[in-house]
Amino acid sequence: MDFKEVIIITLILLIIGINIVYVSINTLRTILVIKGQRLFASVISVFEVGVYLFGLTIVLKNLDKPVNIIAYCIGYGAGVYIGSLIEQYLALGYVEFQIIVDSVEQDLPRLLREKGYGVTSWNGEGKDGLRLVLRVLAKRSNEKKLMKYLNEIAPNAFVISYEPKNFIGGFWTKNIRKF
Template sequence: MEVGLLVSIFMIQIVYVSFFTLRMILTLKGQKYYAAALSCVEITIYVLGLNMVLKYLDQPISLIVYALGYGLGVLVGSWIEEKIALGYVTLRVIVNNPESSVPNHLRDLGYGVTTWIGSGRDGERLMLEVLARRKNQKKLYQSIMDVEPRAFIVTSEPTRLHGGFWAKATRR
């Protein structure tokens, strides 16, 4: 089996699985039209790659290359998704000091912050809820750690947003 064909199978799998990963993420993020358009390209690539492998089923190297391309495609698709980081995250932050400067620090950086006083085992705590774009998550986390290194932080991904500080920005 020629090397050029093996390289083609390998590359087709990487592209196909990367597209597959991105399509799934777009679907989960509610971007159904982009997902549908991407799926047209994805299935075309898939059929081409599968056709190549099926022609050479008697040569195990083609199946091995196909499988390796699939595995690398998962990694590439995940890497691309991390770079585009679609959507939003909510950080729930708990700090021991109810007078902490974290809320104002984050507001100065442009984040919307809601605060309230909570009750913990050892007394009052300052509770914060912060919404941010996923691509800003690491920067936000580090901004909190710079001011309150012992903060307790829980991250989640909201599925719907309505009203408040982010209402106009999320409609775009």
């Protein structure tokens, strides 16, 4: 491999790498804005745009080689994937579960409270009679652990989860405001 080929391969890898970094930061910034973390999102956007301009400059100076444009596209796609993996790993925010079990006799609220989860429960009426309905708030980083625990203690429960954005009142808000 001669020097010119080494330069071309290095340039391609550089373009891919820069775009992976740029789009990963872009993905995280977008998620932070959605979750209301505007200040942190603004700070990382400074780095995001710097990386973007650096990568775009390299590509625009080398438009004569279509492989650079392909490298840019590959880096962009890989960046979206890696950015989503990073966000999933960080598990920012909270998740709320609605759990419905087929018997009001369940000891589920107490078991969940003993594990440190905030639980609100009430009786509901379903097609086949009374049901126990629970609302449980947890950190997203505990979502899989809670799902596994629910599967162990209430394997037939109907569970829906979603991400709440705003919190007012309740004992959880004291903990949330610290962060």
